[in-house]
Amino acid sequence: MFKINGGHVFNFFLYLFMIGVIVVTLYPFWTQIMISLTPKDAPPVFNALKIPQRISFDGYLLIFQYKSVWVGYANTILRTALGVTLSLIFTALVAYPLSKAELPFNRTFTFIILFTMMFGGGLIPSYMLVKELHLMNSIWALVLPGMVEAFNVLIMRNFFRSLPESLEESARIDGAGYGTIFRAVVLPLSKPVLATVALWIGVQVHWNGWFDAxxxxxxxxxxxxxxxxxxxxxDNNVQTLKQMMTTMGIGGKFSGPQLQATMIMFSVIPLLLAYPFVQKYFVRGIMMGAIKG
Known part of the structure; x- marks a missing residue:
């Protein structure tokens, strides 16, 4: 008779569940890849596990020649780089003082920040504010309104509190002030939370942002x-691409779904390339930023 270990059963169902999550996550992604590589005259791909009989990279070659894509890429990269940099700087500058119990009115400032998470002015006041500040048609209209998020401030504040106080005390004995301690001691030890917040801001707020634009x-x-x-x-702007293809003499090689799938993949590739560099900090940054209130 085989003796069943409860831990092994739990691990079996845990692995089975994780495999299911991976399959559900990769299924639409793999489908878009297959559609983007399927030529117009080839049978459509209805099964994500089925590889097209013929593979064509003509859709990607066309996107490379579509000017609006590169203009959008340049503006999105500029927005993401500028937005993430400013957000990290100002979020850290707000979170570090709040991590100090000796800060006067610490609880009051924290309550004000929490209040903004529960109540907001809405779209119309935000639009009027941006317009009155003459930020319309400017990169600053996409960067400044969401530069400091209350949730990110609290996560970063809790991470700063989790750092050993002895490190700051040693620096203070050597004559360092709060500014020097923050720059030379705290920030170098805060790479996990900085990478985590940068990933959140870069992906959710800026790279995937479209409504504010x-x-x-x-x-x-x-x-x-x-x-x-x-x-x-x-907006069914596939016709614009088809007109462009006709001008280039390649009008019969593409289908609408193929162009759409190609464009989706083209916008996702930078995130796939960037994520492995911050993934190792991601879990640690979340855990250490959330365990201490």
Whole structure:
């Protein structure tokens, strides 16, 4: 008779569950890859596990020649780089003083920050504020409104509190002030939370952001990549690409779904390349930023 160990059963179902999560996550991603590589005259891909009989990279070659894509890419990269940099700087500058119990009115400031998480002014006041500040059609309209998020401040504050106080005390004995301690001691030890917050801000707020760009940006030369993607997928702007293909003499090689899938993959590739570099800090940053209130 085989003796069943409860721990082995739990691990079996845990691995089975994780395999299911991986399959559900990769299924739509793999499907888009297959559709983007399927030529127009080939049978459509209905099964994600089925590889097309013929593979074509013509869709990617066309996107490389589509000017609006590169304009959107440049604007999105600029927005993401500028937004993440400023957000990390100002979020850290807000979170570090709040991590000190000796800060006067610490609880009051914390309550004010928490209050902004529960109540907001809404779209119309935000639009009027951006307009009155003359930020319309400017990269600053996409960067400044969401530069400091209350949730990120609290996560970073809790991480700073989890650092050993003896390190700061040693630096203070050597004559270092709060500014020097923050720059030379705290920030070098805060790579996990900085990488975690940078990933959140970069992906959720800036790289995938499109609604604020649709409201505040009217100049096509200043639009971000997600707006270009939205026009192709939702606004049926595939006809624009087909007209461009006809001008280039390749009008019969592509289908609408193939172009849409190609554009989706084209916008996801930078995130796939960047994620492995911050993944090792991700779990540690979340755990250490959340365990201490």
């Amino acid at each position: 649709m409201i505040y940006i009217n100049d096509p030369n200043k639009q971000v990549l997600q707006i270009v993607l939205r026009k192709i997928i939702y």
